[in-house]
Amino acid sequence: MNLSVQLAPKNSRGLLLANPVMTASGTFGYGTEYDHLFDIQGLGAIVCKGTTLEPRAGNPLPRIAECPGGILNAIGLQNIGVEALIKEKAPIWAGWQVPVxxxxxxNTVDQYALMAAKLDQVPGISGLEVNISCPNVKCGGVEFGTTAVSAAQVTAAVRKATSLPVWVKLTPNTADVVGIARAxxxxxxxxxxxxxTLKGLVIDIKTRRPVLGNITGGLSGPALKPVALRIVYEVAASLPGVPLIGSGGILTAEDAIEFFIAGATAVQIGTANLIDPAAPARIISGISDYLSTQVFGDIRELIGSLKK
Ligand SMILES: Cc1cc2nc3c(=O)[nH]c(=O)nc-3n(C[C@H](O)[C@H](O)[C@H](O)COP(=O)(O)O)c2cc1C
Structure with a gap:
């Protein structure tokens, strides 16, 4: 059974994953926190917490609120900053089999480019995921992801600064995701x-205050899945051949399989890690079982196989 997928076919370094299941940014720390819980080297990849040029303390508490079908988070990109990541985390990753x-x-196009240049030749880093879609920070993230022009500017600047494989993570909080994807x-x-995540709000009716310190937050979990699937389907139809990584509400192997059928080459597991950190491992073996039962020899036979 072949579960391997190539996520940067046109890049000279390439990015071949042993299987198509990875952890989503912000839900699996730097990977090191989970190393003792299960064999994380069996994951397709690990995407680390959102990283900024300078360390960030994040948003005021509370930062997570439950709601039907998911959670709202407004962490505010709390992180150690790119220099500490290069010094303290990358040397650990360099000894791992799983790509990170x-x-x-x-906050600016130049900051994205500067980080890309700093990370370019660091052992232990296999690629960059450009976040232009965080709904929880005032002057970064999603501002760049809501128009094709700004999204393209960030991408071009990062592309120029590094030869690493580059993925761009898009937001659903805009009218034209397909146009932005193309740009x-x-x-x-x-x-x-x-x-x-989708920007949302949860209110405590006793206090009549927002539950989150940041007032609004990003909706993740099962409620997001149909939206994410629809966007994967639409982008796959418009941009055939471009590897798509599905993220949104994947709790089980069955959820992941829906994404492959819709056109995703790989998937990310986010909120599920907060319930069960070993969820990605369970999902990998469930995908493998499904492929055997359905007599597929290769995950690639499933990708984009939606019947209409
Ligand atoms: C607590 C939390 C923190 C997150 N932090 C980040 C982040 O730093 N950068 C980012 O691009 N996405 C971040 N996300 C979004 C996830 O990576 C993922 O795209 C989203 O939650 C949808 O997937 P899910 O429904 O499987 O959680 C975060 C999500 C959660 C729940």
Whole structure:
């Protein structure tokens, strides 16, 4: 059974994953926190917490609120900063079999490019995930992801600064995801991650205050899945041949399989890790079982196999 997928076919370094299941940024720390819980080397890849040029303390508490079908989070990109990541985390990753992808977020186009240049030749880093879709920070993230022009500017600047494989993570909080996807691919992205969280609000009716310290937050979990699937389906139809990485509400192997059928080459597991950190391992073996039962010899036979 072949589960391996190539997520940067046009990049000279390439990015071949042993299987198509990875952890989503912000839900699996730097991987090191989970090393003792299960064999994380069996994952397809690990995407680390969103990283900025300077360390960030994040948003005021509370930062997570439950809601029907998911959670709302407003962490605010709390992270150690790119220099500490290079010094303290990358040397550990360099000894790992599982590829680690660094998720980067900037306040300006130049900051994205500067981080990409700093990370370019660091052993232990296999690719960059460009976050232009975080709904929880004031002057970064999603501002760049809501128009094709700004999304393309960030992508082109990162592309110029590094030869690493580059994925761009898009937001559903915009009218034209397909147009933005096209602009980003034309600017040099090797793959697209679809999608980041949907902006939402939860209110405590006793206090009449928002539950989150940041007031609004990003909706993740099962409620997001149909939206993410629809976007994967639409982008796959418009940009055939571009590797798509599905993200949104995947809790089980069956959820992941829906994404492959819709056109995703790989998937990311996010909120599920907060319930069961070993969820990605369970999902990998469930996908393998499904392929055997359905008599597929290769995951690639399933990708984009939606019947209409
Ligand atoms: C607590 C939390 C923190 C997150 N932090 C980041 C982040 O730093 N960068 C990013 O691109 N996405 C971040 N995300 C979004 C996830 O990576 C993922 O795209 C999203 O949650 C949808 O997938 P899910 O429904 O499987 O969680 C975060 C999500 C959660 C729940």
């Amino acid at each position: 992808i660094v998720n980067v977020a900037g 980003v691919v034309e600017s040099g992205a090797d793959a697209l991650v679809l999608i980041n």
